[in-house]
Amino acid sequence: MNFSGKYQVQTQENYEAFMKAVGMPDDIIQKWKDVKGVSEIVQNGKHFKFIITAGSKVIQNEFTLGEECEMEFMTGEKIKTVVQLEGDNKLVTTFKGIKSVTEFSGDTVTSTMTKGDIVFKRVSKRI
Secondary structure (H helix, E strand, C coil), X not given: CCCCEEXXXXXXECHHHHHHHCCCCHHHHHHHCCCCCEEEEEEECCEEEEEEEECCXXXXXXXXXXXXXXXXXXXXXXXXXXXXXXXXXXXXXXXXXXXXXXXXXXXXXXXXXXXXXXXXXXXXXXX
């Protein structure tokens, strides 16, 4: 399955609780909570580039499946992680006590991040 495309956020659940749990300052949480960001994914075999644009903020991460990489987390922190493919439609990684799962189904991308008992869920549609 090729994941390339542009996707815009449609809905998100538990954004504020999750962001507080990962240490995001309240003023930043309030500033970004209603922004409908766009993610662009460029896949070339096992290599991925994610470009996330939310207002004026742009985060760009690249990784190759199964290889350690450094990514920028939404807090601005750089983290090392390994992204794996589960089945043929899920990208999964774990870092700093957070499990991230990005699942592709047709033109919909569902991303969940879990820290402890807090699950942040974001649903995006291909544009």
